[in-house]
Amino acid sequence: MTDAAGPRDPGGGPGGLVLDAVSPAFAADPYPSYAIARETAAVFTQPGDHLYYLTRHADVHAAFRDKRLGSTFLHRYTPEELSLPANIPTWRDPRWTQFQAFERWELLNLEPPVHTRLRRLVLEAFTPRAVAALRAPIVERARSLLAPARERGSVDLVNEYAQHFSLGIICDLIGVSPDDRETIKRLSDDTISMYEPGLSDEQQARADQAAGDFRRYLLDVVAHRRANPGEDLVAALISATVEGERLTDDQIVSTAMVLLMAGHEATVNATSNGIAALAANPDQWRLLRSGEVSVRDAIEEILRFDPPLQWFERWVLDDGVDIAGVPLPLGARVALVLGAANRDPRRFPDPDRFDLRRDDTGHISFGGGIHFCIGAPLARMEMETTLTELLASEEELVVLPGARRRPTFQFRGFERLEVALHRAG
Ligand code: HEM
DSSP: OOOBOOOOOOOSSSTSOOSSSTOOOHHHHHHHHHHHHHHHHEEEOOOTTEEEEEOHHHHHHHHHHTTEEEEEEETOTTTTTTTTTTTGGGGOOOHHHHHHHHTTGGGGGGEEEEEEHHHHHHHHHGHHHHHHHHHHHHHHHHHHHHHHHHHHHHIIIIIIIIIHHHHHHHEEEEEGGGGGGGHHHHHHHHGGGGGGGSSHHHHHHHHHHHHHHHHHHHHHHHHHHHOOOOHHHHHHHOOEEETHHHHHHHHHHHHHHHHHHHHHHHHHHHHHHHHHHHEEEEEHHHHTTTTTOOOOHHHHHHHHHSSSSEEEEEEEESTEEEEEEEEEEEEOOEEHHHHHTTTTTTTSSTTTTTOTTTTOOOOOOOOOOOOOTHHHHHHHHHOOOOOHHHHOOOOOOOOOOTTTOOSSSSBBBEEOOEEEEOOOO
């Protein structure tokens, strides 16, 4: 393997691409391909997709904090100024007006100063202290979801447990009625699908429609809350003032949408990835059972080993930017590959080993810099609760036949993961 300073095309597998986002084999296990990209060049490129991939830990870590890279360019340039039409991702397509209306005020898609103001408000609801206050109801929710499954002797951890668990928690926080959780799930799944690569026009139109339905649903929630003040996050956003100004309905709705989507999807996937890794490594489960490793440390290794969000993109906003000695043109799209960075042997010894005693919290699974995950304390608490509840009763963790990974690559998790459960007591 070479360690070139410049971008390189190493050729790749039969399809020609090393990082083939639409290949089922790549989605099933992207880590060997990441290793090839990571050892080939600090800035990896391949034919056809107009992306500059960063796969090394130090570079991804720095890129999240680099002010010359933006999660959007629209605050500074038009697409024409950057000559983008040929390489914009589907979700930037101006045809999808309903999706664009959501993206217009989506936190992840904003840059300072607007981002700073909106984020400050949302952060108040997600400080470690605010989240600690949710612990008792969260534990209660986990127990009541697992109780009937224990009676049956097994649980599909994704569909019978984690989805209901995480979705219920975030819906209650935002102020969505329990009766509407299924609707939210459907709208969220369909809207999020817009971020996947390789969609047909029909699939994109469906995602656009879902974004519109999701917005209209939440506009009604906001209108209802304006008329009937309450204690939830929508109520807090309605009454919040930023430098003397109130948030608009569009800003509140986009914020609620991103929280509802980010607030369950990634946690469900992280939970299933973690349970699968523990089941595949019974010695590690025994370390947890014996108390030699704390649940908190285990969560960090789970997040490092198999993160639920595999990459995020940034745009080069200035002239003269170089990364690891490689010049990147204005308007270039840069992919920050978290899954590869977390397995970089330069940062983590023996990185492909799932090792709960690693005692290293340096993973990048929650990002970094100004967009660092707002929900990290909540996600950690949810995962801790689930693991603690399973540890309380399960001598062994056994995955039953029929486990299925999601075919998607950016959102990495399981579609189905049935686990044997012992009777409580
Ligand atoms: C294990 C679970 C989770 C993981 C791995 C995760 C990961 C991430 C990452 C990597 C980012 C940064 C993206 C970027 O820089 O482009 C992010 C941002 C964000 N996350 Fe999470 N997340 C998780 C759970 C949650 C939860 C539970 C919530 C909400 C309750 C949430 C809300 C958000 C929001 C609102 C942002 C955008 C912040 C901003 O732009 O300022 N996430 N998350």
